[in-house]
Amino acid sequence: MPTARDESRKRAATRLKHDLGKYVRFSAPETRETEAGALRERLGRDLRETRKTAEATLDAPAVFAVWLEEDGALFTSAELDAITRPLARVEELLPRLEALELAGLVALDDAAAEVATACFAFHRLVSADVAA
Amino acid sequence: MKARRPARILVLDDQPKTADLLARLLPDVVLLDVDGRRHATSWREAEAFFAAKARVPDVVVLDLRFEIPDEDLLPDKRPLGDSADAKRERRDRRDRQGLFLLERMRRLAPDLPVLLTTAHEDIPFEDEARRLNADAFTYTADEGAATGEGLARLVRRVLREREAPLTTGRFFWGRSAAMRDLRRRVAALAPTALPLLVSGPTGTGKNFLVKEVLHPLSGRKGPFVGFDCATVPESLLQAALFGSVRGAYTGAVSDRAGVFEAAGGGTLFIDEIENLSLDAQKSLLTALNDGVVRRLGASQEVPHTARVVTAANVDLREKVAQGSFRADLLMRLNPAIALRMPSLSERTEDLPELSSDIAGRFFRDAAHRARIASHVRAAGGAELLAEDELRLVTGDEEPQALKDARGLFVLPRKGWLAMTRHAWPGNIRQFEMVLVDLLSAAVYAGDGAQLDKEGRAVFALEPRLLFDLLAGADAGKARAEERLSLPKPTASTVEDLRREIEVSLYRQAFHAAEGDFSRMSEILLGTAKEERAVRLRFNKLGLSAREER
Numbered sequence: 001m002p003t004a005r006d007e008s009r010k011r012a013a014t015r016l017k018h019d020l021g022k023y024v025r026f027s028a029p030e031t032r033e034t035e036a037g038a039l040r041e042r043l044g045r046d047l048r049e050t051r052k053t054a055e056a057t058l059d060a061p062a063v064f065a066v067w068l069e070e071d072g073a074l075f076t077s078a079e080l081d082a083i084t085r086p087l088a089r090v091e092e093l094l095p096r097l098e099a100l101e102l103a104g105l106v107a108l109d110d111a112a113a114e115v116a117t118a119c120f121a122f123h124r125l126v127s128a129d130v131a132a
Numbered sequence: 133m134k135a136r137r138p139a140r141i142l143v144l145d146d147q148p149k150t151a152d153l154l155a156r157l158l159p160d161v162v163l164l165d166v167d168g169r170r171h172a173t174s175w176r177e178a179e180a181f182f183a184a185k186a187r188v189p190d191v192v193v194l195d196l197r198f199e200i201p202d203e204d205l206l207p208d209k210r211p212l213g214d215s216a217d218a219k220r221e222r223r224d225r226r227d228r229q230g231l232f233l234l235e236r237m238r239r240l241a242p243d244l245p246v247l248l249t250t251a252h253e254d255i256p257f258e259d260e261a262r263r264l265n266a267d268a269f270t271y272t273a274d275e276g277a278a279t280g281e282g283l284a285r286l287v288r289r290v291l292r293e294r295e296a297p298l299t300t301g302r303f304f305w306g307r308s309a310a311m312r313d314l315r316r317r318v319a320a321l322a323p324t325a326l327p328l329l330v331s332g333p334t335g336t337g338k339n340f341l342v343k344e345v346l347h348p349l350s351g352r353k354g355p356f357v358g359f360d361c362a363t364v365p366e367s368l369l370q371a372a373l374f375g376s377v378r379g380a381y382t383g384a385v386s387d388r389a390g391v392f393e394a395a396g397g398g399t400l401f402i403d404e405i406e407n408l409s410l411d412a413q414k415s416l417l418t419a420l421n422d423g424v425v426r427r428l429g430a431s432q433e434v435p436h437t438a439r440v441v442t443a444a445n446v447d448l449r450e451k452v453a454q455g456s457f458r459a460d461l462l463m464r465l466n467p468a469i470a471l472r473m474p475s476l477s478e479r480t481e482d483l484p485e486l487s488s489d490i491a492g493r494f495f496r497d498a499a500h501r502a503r504i505a506s507h508v509r510a511a512g513g514a515e516l517l518a519e520d521e522l523r524l525v526t527g528d529e530e531p532q533a534l535k536d537a538r539g540l541f542v543l544p545r546k547g548w549l550a551m552t553r554h555a556w557p558g559n560i561r562q563f564e565m566v567l568v569d570l571l572s573a574a575v576y577a578g579d580g581a582q583l584d585k586e587g588r589a590v591f592a593l594e595p596r597l598l599f600d601l602l603a604g605a606d607a608g609k610a611r612a613e614e615r616l617s618l619p620k621p622t623a624s625t626v627e628d629l630r631r632e633i634e635v636s637l638y639r640q641a642f643h644a645a646e647g648d649f650s651r652m653s654e655i656l657l658g659t660a661k662e663e664r665a666v667r668l669r670f671n672k673l674g675l676s677a678r679e680e681r
Binding site: 011014015018019023026027028029030045049051052053054 | 147148149150152153156196197199201223227250280281
């Protein structure tokens with residue numbers, strides 16, 4: 001039988017998938033933009049304005065930070081490693097978005113895609129634990 | 133030609149991203165404006181769009197999770213405070229807000245297409261979304277597909293579905309949520325070779341669905357062959373299905389092919405499969421598993437190439453529980469992907485267009501038309517031409533829509549309301565019979581036509597006759613309901629008394645409905661929609677369909 005803690009973990013994983021995993025690549029086309037300007041614009045939209053609250057507009061690392069503050073205690077850092085690693089790359093590249101060349105933009109997009117993938121996988125893993 | 137207005141979409145989401153994305157990807161649609169924004173963030177902002185028919189959007193795109201203040205949070209917009217319990221409650225409400233919103237929406241717009249965008253992949257959530265008739269959109273586990281483009285494609289698909297024809301041959305689709313879902317499932321399953329099961333109450337159009345939709349969409353070159361198990365004596369079922377050789381039984385004077393062989397390369401539709409004997413079920417299972425049939429009396433099996441579609445009027449799982457239907461055969465019929473035909477009471481939004489469709493066929497019939505033309509002449513009207521339009525008028529039509537009609541068959545408003553509120557246990561077949569009887573009475577036994585000031589011939593449909601027809605249709609239901617009565621209590625506690633009454637009512641309704649849970653739901657709750665809940669409650673009360681029969 002799943003415990004209350006299991007259910008809380010699952011709900012927390014769902015929230016992360018929704019707030020970060022879904023929105024971090026929300027505007028991405030099926031095939032990546034080949035023109036740096038278009039790619040930069042989209043990355044700005046998805047990574048700098050990932051969520052809006054009544055008080056502020058949050059970028060992707062900030063969305064994760066809010067989630068971590070509210071739900072992070074339910075998980076070990078090892079469980080979150082697959083998300084935090086690419087997110088660190090996003091955090092490093094995002095402030096330099098305007099200056100990035102195409103290769104840098106692609107690296108940022110790849111990191112964002114990895115964050116999305118990791119959020120989905122994390123949700124699946126936590127849900128599977130509850131089901132088991 | 134009148135230009136079609138652009139589709140209107142209401143985005144209901146606490147975040148602006150979905151609306152921004154749809155605005156970029158779907159420039160030809162209108163995103164409804166909410167105080168200068170392209171999205172509504174709460175029921176308070178959205179409710180007005182459902183209050184007036186003229187403002188209702190064509191599609192709603194709804195998010196599941198809303199981070200909004202307590203004062204806007206459904207179900208009761210109550211300030212929750214700062215205690216640990218309140219924080220938990222707030223989170224739960226925010227996480228599920230989309231479902232609360234959908235529930236409110238459904239009260240005002242039961243069949244409006246709603247795309248629920250969510251990160252959930254849970255079965256209880258899917259069940260809830262299905263109960264609320266969401267055109268659910270789950271962000272797939274395939275991360276690459278988890279972008280807004282998928283959502284935009286889905287919106288386009290739903291908008292295209294608005295344009296889809298209302299009928300395919302004699303099969304009436306309509307536009308209700310249940311039929312939208314069926315249309316999608318049919319489109320996905322028709323081209324496959326999978327054996328299929330079509331379920332649903334009598335009179336819902338299962339036969340037309342298979343013959344006029346599934347078979348043509350299958351792309352199979354062979355014929356459609358229908359076989360109704362209820363019309364063949366049990367002793368001849370095997371021979372009729374699989375064929376027979378000379379001398380296999382008394383009267384078998386020559387070799388004969390069965391319907392399996394007749395449907396080679398095409399579709400074999402086996403209706404009322406619940407009537408198959410256990411022996412015939414075994415042979416059918418072999419035919420499905422191994423792709424071969426053996427004629428009665430023959431020693432050799434021969435391959436068959438028919439795609440098999442079956443239909444049942446009853447719940448085959450119950451037949452399995454009773455031991456009168458093979459569990460392995462049911463599994464082979466893929467019950468998990470069964471095409472469920474909704475009852476007419478589950479799709480009342482379709483009634484106006486269904487009426488027009490039935491009336492249209494009646495008016496196109498040459499004999500009816502000649503008689504109508506004679507009435508028009510007798511009333512002093514101009515000669516009725518083949519292309520002249522005749523319309524059924526129920527009171528819902530815009531006057532402009534009737535402008536070009538040459539003849540109007542007018543049903544008084546109270547008559548139409550009675551039709552829309554009727555339970556229609558015989559479903560479309562019964563609805564059609566009543567409407568055709570009503571039209572026939574006006575054409576063959578009525579007072580003829582009167583010309584109105586626009587020169588249109590007006591035929592009055594007789595409400596008294598309608599009420600008599602509806603009373604006749606209701607007779608069986610009334611008899612069943614009359615049988616429900618409260619038992620003399622034997623319980624000694626309030627809790628036991630409540631349970632005793634409930635058990636008694638469920639048991640009586642079960643017998644009155646002859647074990648049909650959809651009818652039970654109608655008897656107990658006035659709607660067939662709660663069939664599943666009634667079935668669950670029936671089981672939870674410790675009642676057993678097998679023991680009650």
